[in-house]
Amino acid sequence: MSPRFIKMSMGGSIILLAGLLLTGCGYRFSGSGTIPGGARTLAVEVPLNSTAETGLENLVTQALVDEFTRRKHRLVPVGQADAVLSGKIDNLWLETVTHRGGSVSQERRVKVALSLELRSAAGDELWSSGTLTADWTFDVVNGDKAATEENRHKALEEVVRKLAESAYLRMTDQF
Secondary structure, rough: OHHHHHHHHHHHHHHHHHHHHHHOOOOOOOOOOOOHHHHHEEOOOOOEEEOOOOOOOHHHHHHHHHHHHHOEEEEEOOHOOOEEEEEEEEEEEEEEEEEEEEOOEEEEEEEEEEEEEEEEEEOEEEEEEEEEEEEEEEEOOOOHHHHHHHHHHHHHHHHHHHHHHHHHHHHHOOO
8 A cells, every 4th residue: 555545544534533523422513403493484573673773674684584595494474484583673883983083983883782582383482582782893984974874884784694694593503
């Protein structure tokens, strides 16, 4: 046997052994489990919006729908679902991160707090998120309010995408 063949065989054996050890101990990637309660179908309700940000509830709903759809879960209307995901947008903060000169903002941060719960069709609580938060920083364009507003909106879209991903991973994490 050539030294190269022995080296390749040892490398393959090590990879195989590592794979067996990881599966043998029950290791799974985060978020690779199932929806609590064994739900096969899911409905996503529009969350209550406790902020002054008009339309934020629609952004959150769309982000949740996108996340569950992307991960191949079957979404159906509320009356047809095994489980219903609902929640409340608790808060939205805007804060200055850096300044340009004395009191002119250069960067701002948008932060959102969201609480979710999953209930069975019978109304039993299957899962609760507690308060989830996410934030994103955006540039303030000096003298261009429309550009700054567009940057803020893009940041808000990133925040709700991060919240939806976090909610999914927590909900399906079965450790």
